[in-house]
Amino acid sequence: MSLFFRSKSPDLSRSISALGTALATAGLTLFAMAAPLKAQTSMEELRAHPEYTASNYLVYPEPDKNVKYTKAPKGYKPFYISHYGRHGSRYHHSADEYNYLFETLQKADAAKALTLDGKRLLIATQLLSQKAAPRAGDLTQVGAAQHQGIAKRMVKNFPELFKSKKVKGKKIQPHVDAYASTSGRCIVSMSAFAAGMGSVAPDVDFSLESGKDLMSFICTYNWGDMDYTRPAAYMQESDKLWGAIDPKPLMKKLFSDSTYVVANIDAHNFYNKLFEIVSSMQGMDAPLKDVIHANLCDVKTGSCNDILDSLFTVEESITRWKAQNSWWYSLLGTSPLQNTTKGIDYARGTLEHIIGEANRAIANNATVATLRFGHDAGLLPLAGLMQLSIANARVSDLSKLHEEWNDFRVIPMAANLQIIFYKKQGATGTTKKAGSPAATKSNDILVKFLYNEREITAPIPCEENCPAAPYYKWDDVKNFYKGILAQ
Numbered sequence: 285m286s287l288f289f290r291s292k293s294p295d296l297s298r299s300i301s302a303l304g305t306a307l308a309t310a311g312l313t314l315f316a317m318a319a320p321l322k323a324q325t326s327m328e329e330l331r332a333h334p335e336y337t338a339s340n341y342l343v344y345p346e347p348d349k350n351v352k353y354t355k356a357p358k359g360y361k362p363f364y365i366s367h368y369g370r371h372g373s374r375y376h377h378s379a380d381e382y383n384y385l386f387e388t389l390q391k392a393d394a395a396k397a398l399t400l401d402g403k404r405l406l407i408a409t410q411l412l413s414q415k416a417a418p419r420a421g422d423l424t425q426v427g428a429a430q431h432q433g434i435a436k437r438m439v440k441n442f443p444e445l446f447k448s449k450k451v452k453g454k455k456i457q458p459h460v461d462a463y464a465s466t467s468g469r470c471i472v473s474m475s476a477f478a479a480g481m482g483s484v485a486p487d488v489d490f491s492l493e494s495g496k497d498l499m500s501f502i503c504t505y506n507w508g509d510m511d512y513t514r515p516a517a518y519m520q521e522s523d524k525l526w527g528a529i530d531p532k533p534l535m536k537k538l539f540s541d542s543t544y545v546v547a548n549i550d551a552h553n554f555y556n557k558l559f560e561i562v563s564s565m566q567g568m569d570a571p572l573k574d575v576i577h578a579n580l581c582d583v584k585t586g587s588c589n590d591i592l593d594s595l596f597t598v599e600e601s602i603t604r605w606k607a608q609n610s611w612w613y614s615l616l617g618t619s620p621l622q623n624t625t626k627g628i629d630y631a632r633g634t635l636e637h638i639i640g641e642a643n644r645a646i647a648n649n650a651t652v653a654t655l656r657f658g659h660d661a662g663l664l665p666l667a668g669l670m671q672l673s674i675a676n677a678r679v680s681d682l683s684k685l686h687e688e689w690n691d692f693r694v695i696p697m698a699a700n701l702q703i704i705f706y707k708k709q710g711a712t713g714t715t716k717k718a719g720s721p722a723a724t725k726s727n728d729i730l731v732k733f734l735y736n737e738r739e740i741t742a743p744i745p746c747e748e749n750c751p752a753a754p755y756y757k758w759d760d761v762k763n764f765y766k767g768i769l770a771q
Contacts (some may be wrong), residue, residue, distance in 0.1 A: 325690050327602070334598045337605035338563035339612070340660050342696035343373055344430040347737045353441070354739060357751050360706040360730055362442045364645045365653040366638050369434070369700035370663050371465075371473040372427025373567025375419045381557045382417035385409040388554060395544055402538035404591040408576050412561065415572055423469040423476075425569045430698035431473045432480030437737060438653075439485045442704065445652040446485035457489040461641070462655040464494040465502045465662075473698070474657040488652075501637035503662035505616070505630045513614045518621040521682040522614065525607035531555035534595065559604050562592050567697055610682045612691040616664040620678050631666035635765055642705065642758070646729065660695040667694055667701065669768065672733060673741045693736075702734040705758065729758035 330336055335343075356362070376382060386409040392398050393406055439446050449456050460481070464474040471494050478490050531551040539545045565573065581588040596604070613619045616627040634656070645651045656662075667675035677688035708728045732754040733740050739754045746760050 324688060325686050325693075330602050330605075330686070331598055334601050335566060336690070336692045337601040338566055339605060339608045339691050340695045340697070341373075341560070341563040341566055342692040343426065343566045344434075344696055344698035345736060346430075346433060347437070351738055354732075354752075354754055356706050356732075357730065357755060359708050360755075361709055362445055362704050363649055363707050364642065364651065364705040365438065365442065365445065366642055366645075366703040366705070367653060367700060368634065368638075368656045368658065368663055368666060369431065369473065369477070370660055370695060370698060371423060371467070371469040371657060372430040372476070373424050373697040374427055374469050374564075375416050375422050375424065375568070376561050376564040377421045379417040379420035381561065382409070382412050382420065385554070385558055385561065386413040388549060389538075391548070392539060392544065395541070395548075397539050397541040397544040399538055399540045401591055402540070404580055404589055405538060405595070407579050408592055411572075411576050411579060415575070416568075421467070421469060423472045424567055426567050427469070427697060428472060428476035431477040432483075434698060434700060434737065435477045435480035436484050438702070439481055441737075443485075446481070446488050448487040456650055457487055458485070458652040459489045459650050460491070460653045460655060461651060462490060462492045462657070463498050463502060464492070464657040465499065465659060466494055466496055467659070470494070470502075470657045470659070474655070477655065477657070501633045502656055502658040503630075504633055505659075505661035505665070507661075510615070512624050512626045513622060515622060517623075517680075518614050518619065518682075521621065521680075522607070522610055525603075525610055525682060528603050529555065529607060530600075530603075533597075533600070534558075537595070556604075559596065559601075562595060565592060606683075606686055609689070609691050610685055612660075612664065612695070613679075613682075613685060613689055616661060616668065617689065618668045618676055618678055620680055621682075628665040628668040631662065631669045632769060634662060634666050635669055635769060638703065639762055639765060642703075642762075645705070646758075660699070663699055663701065664691075664695050667735070670765065671742055671768075672701070672735060674735050676743075696736070699736055702737070704732050704734065706730040706732075706755070727757070727759050730755045731758050731761055732756070 325336070386406070389398065389402060389406040389409055393403065398406065446458050448458065460478075462474050462478060464470040474492060474494070478492060481488060482490070529552070531554070534555055535542070535545050535549070535551050539549075545551060576592070577588060577590055580590055614622055614627075616630065618628065637656075638654075641651075641654045645654065664675070675689070675694045677685075679685045679688050706729065730751055733742060741753050742756070742761075742764075744756045744760050744764050746757060749757070751757065
């Protein structure tokens with residue numbers, strides 16, 4: 285089985301159920317009242333796309349020609365985009381884990397306890413220790429290209445936003461504010477996005493920032509605070525999934541001496557670290573993959589054995605992913621087993637920033653986009669806090685979680701939320717800024733949500749003059765989320 289190749293995720297459905305609409309119209313909120321679209325995944329789909337089991341290491345699922353967009357109501361044109369994007373594909377986050385795999389196999393080899401496959405994996409892990417470990421956590425060129433592509437498609441989808449306009453004879457450039465986490469991979473992702481956008485929209489005036497004081501709305505998750513994720517109800521379900529992982533076949537494949545394994549190797553730890561690093565190979569650049577491939581070829585016969593492609597069967601990968609999927613769900617998702625909103629509450633600062641910057645852009649139309657570049661731990665809770673249909677499932681039976689909630693759909697590499705703001709042509713407010721277009725009345729504004737560049741829904745209540753989903757009145761959206769923030 286190979287986790288290396290790139291694939292397209294199926295398009296997300298774009299309608300909301302009649303029940304959900306009725307509940308929303310009644311003004312009911314919170315998770316139990318929302319009726320989101322479900323990110324359903326069958327076992328058949330997982331078997332057909334084993335790359336999905338890479339979890340948050342899945343390479344960005346670029347939209348293809350089958351992705352369609354619903355036309356805005358008559359007379360409405362886009363004027364502003366609020367965005368949050370996860371960094372693109374990166375090297376595995378831990379140099380220690382690259383080195384651990386190599387050193388474990390190296391010691392086993394010295395003890396003559398490796399099989400032929402074990403020796404092949406030793407070669408691969410040595411190369412990873414030499415070439416990947418020093419770059420642990422860094423963005424790859426694959427990751428940079430993901431953001432360049434997203435930026436170019438943003439301009440293609442909403443070209444009128446990124447062109448200069450003349451107001452009373454004065455040229456007004458479209459202005460974009462961009463903010464990045466202090467992490468290097470996020471800063472490089474922001475730079476790649478700006479470069480991609482600038483290459484097709486040269487009129488854009490960029491402001492790029494990164495700093496510790498920005499983290500309050502980029503990502504506030506505390507990785508040392510996980511006690512809330514481990515109540516007994518969750519642990520009982522979770523233990524079943526992690527307990528279903530059997531490392532023995534892999535140990536037998538790699539090690540010739542079972543006694544050595546028992547005495548010297550934590551099989552589960554080795555298995556899990558190896559699985560994550562193999563999963564990360566999807567997003568690695570070609571030169572690294574090529575050198576590993578070349579070193580696993582027999583010079584005499586010309587035959588090659590990319591051991592990293594065949595370590596885990598499809599069924600083993602699915603079993604491991606189900607446990608990982610439940611972990612993300614408990615950590616920063618909408619899991620009812622945790623009986624707390626602490627995970628998603630980490631995104632409150634981001635949601636407040638989204639509302640505040642949108643109001644500022646509405647008052648001054650010169651700002652056409654606010655871009656934020658952060659982490660899975662920033663975007664995942666945001667999607668849950670906002671009750672977006674892709675991330676709002678409430679599942680207690682974790683054995684069936686994959687049927688309704690998938691980490692690879694919510695936080696693949698370069699995952700992104702785009703909130704598109706529309707105004708009615710000719711609609712203006714009563715206040716103006718010198719040299720700028722007239723401000724827009726908030727009750728003349730519609731928004732829609734794109735997740736990974738696909739339309740999704742949210743359970744936004746609406747009482748009158750309601751547009752059809754995926755469009756919502758900004759006043760309704762703002763009031764809905766202010767209500768959540770007030771809880």
